[in-house]
Amino acid sequence: MKIDDITKNTLDKLNAMPAEELIKWAFDNFGDRAAIGTSFQLTGTVIIDLASKHFRKFRVFTIDTLRLHQETYDAIKASEKKYGLAVERFTPDEGTLKRMVDRFGEYLFFTDKAKQEYCCFVRKVEPNKRALKTLDVWITGLRKDQSDYRKTVPKASLVEEDGRKILKLAPLAEWSMEKIWRYIKENNLPYNKLFDKGYDSIGCIICSTPLVKGGPPRSGRWRWFHEEDDKKECGIHTNTVRE
Ligand code: SF4
Numbered sequence: 001m002k003i004d005d006i007t008k009n010t011l012d013k014l015n016a017m018p019a020e021e022l023i024k025w026a027f028d029n030f031g032d033r034a035a036i037g038t039s040f041q042l043t044g045t046v047i048i049d050l051a052s053k054h055f056r057k058f059r060v061f062t063i064d065t066l067r068l069h070q071e072t073y074d075a076i077k078a079s080e081k082k083y084g085l086a087v088e089r090f091t092p093d094e095g096t097l098k099r100m101v102d103r104f105g106e107y108l109f110f111t112d113k114a115k116q117e118y119c120c121f122v123r124k125v126e127p128n129k130r131a132l133k134t135l136d137v138w139i140t141g142l143r144k145d146q147s148d149y150r151k152t153v154p155k156a157s158l159v160e161e162d163g164r165k166i167l168k169l170a171p172l173a174e175w176s177m178e179k180i181w182r183y184i185k186e187n188n189l190p191y192n193k194l195f196d197k198g199y200d201s202i203g204c205i206i207c208s209t210p211l212v213k214g215g216p217p218r219s220g221r222w223r224w225f226h227e228e229d230d231k232k233e234c235g236i237h238t239n240t241v242r243e
Contacts, residue, residue, distance in 0.1 A: 001029040003136045003165050006158060014156035019171035020050045022155060026137045026169060027051065027058050034137035035059035035088075037128070040075040041202050042180050043141025043172050045191050049183075050171070052083050061088040061131050065123035066097075067204040071194045078190035090127035097122055109207060113225060116207075123204070132161050142170040145177070146201075 026034040038044025051058045109116040142153045159168045198210030
């Protein structure tokens with residue numbers, strides 16, 4: 001199948017599919033032009049396991065900002081070992097990163113929102129754009145109950161990336177955290193141990209911290225900024241325009 005073959009009817013059909021069927025459809029129809037993009041949080045863990053029920057080889061990529069927690073690097077290794085995967089790592093462009101750090105320092109994200117967004121662009125968004133150039137179907141771990149911003153996320157949509165259409169999937173969009181935990185425990189999956197230390201949303205060291213008790217899921221992110229927790233995004237999922 002080609003990306004241009006995807007019609008409104010196809011999207012309707014995909015939006016009605018359960019998670020496992022949707023993941024299978026993606027790899028059956030697009031092969032290596034489909035990939036799971038994950039930061040090795042709990043949803044990524046579940047999606048990889050669901051894919052492994054049908055395929056021995058499938059693409060998984062991650063954005064390594066070079067500032068990830070050791071527990072995240074451990075989770076990547078554990079998944080690679082369990083499923084025999086070679087997770088593709090996309091890292092920041094060396095020259096751009098050096099120029100940013102030389103000019104503003106390693107910890108520029110404390111100063112103001114614009115510099116945090118600049119750092120996220122260099123370390124996350126640009127490497128993610130490079131990853132997206134290699135695929136037609138981007139399988140993500142977005143869920144509706146992660147934040148107000150994400151509550152309308154569809155399971156399947158066409159997005160535009162650098163003038164090109166991509167099919168963006170969120171197979172677990174409707175899964176609750178309870179359902180995800182149940183799946184992980186029942187199937188004895190390896191998971192990022194930061195979730196045992198109070199974290200609920202994981203990104204870079206310093207910028208992601210354990211959850212504020214009783215707070216919204218993304219309240220542990222950039223906690224020195226007094227913006228609404230529900231609107232905190234690094235840009236990976238805001239730069240692609242939904243059709
Ligand atoms: S989360 Fe923090 S360190 Fe990571 S890319 Fe964004 S601002 Fe930079």
